[in-house]
Amino acid sequence: MKRTDFPKEFKFGTATASYQIEGGIEDRSPSIWDEFSHTPGKTKNGDNGDVACDHYHRYEEDIEIMKDIGVDAYRFSISWPRVMTDGIKPNEKGIDFYQKLVDKLLENNITPFITLYHWDLPLYLYKEKNGWLNPDIANYFQDYASLMFNKLGDRVKHWITLNEPWCSAFLGYFVGEHAPGHKDFQESFYVAHNLLRSHGKAVIAFRDIVKDGKIGITNVVTKVESLSNDEKDIQAAKLVDQYINGWYHDPIVYGKYPEEAVNSLKNIKLDIPENDFDIISQTIDFFGVNYYSRQVISYDENHPLKFKHAEGPLPKTEMGWEIYPKGLYDKLVEFNNKYKLPLYITENGMAGPDKLENEQIHDDYRINYIKDHFKSTLDAIKDGVDLRGYFIWSLMDNFEWAHGYSKRFGLVYVDYNTQKRYLKDSALWYKNFLLNK
Numbered sequence: 001m002k003r004t005d006f007p008k009e010f011k012f013g014t015a016t017a018s019y020q021i022e023g024g025i026e027d028r029s030p031s032i033w034d035e036f037s038h039t040p041g042k043t044k045n046g047d048n049g050d051v052a053c054d055h056y057h058r059y060e061e062d063i064e065i066m067k068d069i070g071v072d073a074y075r076f077s078i079s080w081p082r083v084m085t086d087g088i089k090p091n092e093k094g095i096d097f098y099q100k101l102v103d104k105l106l107e108n109n110i111t112p113f114i115t116l117y118h119w120d121l122p123l124y125l126y127k128e129k130n131g132w133l134n135p136d137i138a139n140y141f142q143d144y145a146s147l148m149f150n151k152l153g154d155r156v157k158h159w160i161t162l163n164e165p166w167c168s169a170f171l172g173y174f175v176g177e178h179a180p181g182h183k184d185f186q187e188s189f190y191v192a193h194n195l196l197r198s199h200g201k202a203v204i205a206f207r208d209i210v211k212d213g214k215i216g217i218t219n220v221v222t223k224v225e226s227l228s229n230d231e232k233d234i235q236a237a238k239l240v241d242q243y244i245n246g247w248y249h250d251p252i253v254y255g256k257y258p259e260e261a262v263n264s265l266k267n268i269k270l271d272i273p274e275n276d277f278d279i280i281s282q283t284i285d286f287f288g289v290n291y292y293s294r295q296v297i298s299y300d301e302n303h304p305l306k307f308k309h310a311e312g313p314l315p316k317t318e319m320g321w322e323i324y325p326k327g328l329y330d331k332l333v334e335f336n337n338k339y340k341l342p343l344y345i346t347e348n349g350m351a352g353p354d355k356l357e358n359e360q361i362h363d364d365y366r367i368n369y370i371k372d373h374f375k376s377t378l379d380a381i382k383d384g385v386d387l388r389g390y391f392i393w394s395l396m397d398n399f400e401w402a403h404g405y406s407k408r409f410g411l412v413y414v415d416y417n418t419q420k421r422y423l424k425d426s427a428l429w430y431k432n433f434l435l436n437k
């Protein structure tokens, strides 16, 4: 498989997120992830993003590395608390950082794709305004989005409103594994709804400000399969697919939540003002798909959503996620048929047992993972999927949320003691692939 097997305009890239790589906390106000990671017991080894990959001070070097690898595009997120103090007052120093970042990318012919929200909500908005639980958060988000569109929209034409609202709502407000660490089932549905309303308000602003731009939303897209042919397991898997995938895609395209999932939530209040879906279902230009693996589901009476995860038999990554490239093909074809929107794979990659030896990292497992998922991508394109790009997660090893720095997803290895970067064999492979070798 060669690069020229893909459409000429297809964009190959790599991706990161602000809290996971920037550090530079001295020049920004705090986010919910600063408070969460500094709370004992919340992250592995008490790791936090205070320094991370020190990208805030090393962004020029990191762009040089991307140039060397030869990527067409780079997906990164803006730190809301960096560009607006407490999420409210524009901070010119923070805005200036992203101005320089964008200009340096463009100088190197790397197309910027900006994610407005990749989980680092300004702490003030959480503490004083109740964060995503407050319907008014959509106005704060629209103000933030408008500021960024006005400041960067002349040069940045590809925007993603939210990264994985499912994670923000479910992991942040029900499971409690992510910031702000709530464990309230009902809250997680209010949060999901306010995230979608915020998305819609940002799209409305975008249409006024960046008339020649493209905007979408990225969600985790997981292939959900039933553990058995037992009717209960099949039904449980179908509902999980609706809770994770449908819940964040159907309202945007169809203007309503998935019916069976709604009906299954007997004791969940979803008292929704009628025009909310008019806001949420603003036309978008693409869906971003973050694909990593599948979930094997069986029925479980004791779970509020009546399901439990089953251990699949396939080889797994360091995250314990099965390696399942067929799932990517299946979801791309399904989404293409169901939503009829252009798609970007905004994240795909793996955490590996990466070891630095003689300034090299031999990650053949990651090369094979990427090749297998590229193959699924090419098969989907050949079968008619309107797929426009693929961003490998991640450019470099970084802060992996509750796992801290214990999980390495990068094409580039980061020695956190020295902040030195080392291209892994997978980065060298990607470089040759992009040269069509």
Ligand SMILES: OC[C@@H]1[C@@H](O)[C@H](O)[C@@H](O)c2[nH]c(CCc3ccccc3)c[n+]21
Pocket (backbone or CB within 6 Å): 017, 020, 163, 164, 167, 220, 290, 292, 347, 393, 400, 401, 409
């Ligand atoms: O876990 C690898 C990456 C994160 O580093 C990204 O920030 C995030 O966008 C992202 N999403 C997923 C799939 C959903 C998921 C997120 C966190 C934990 C478990 C599953 C994997 N990843």
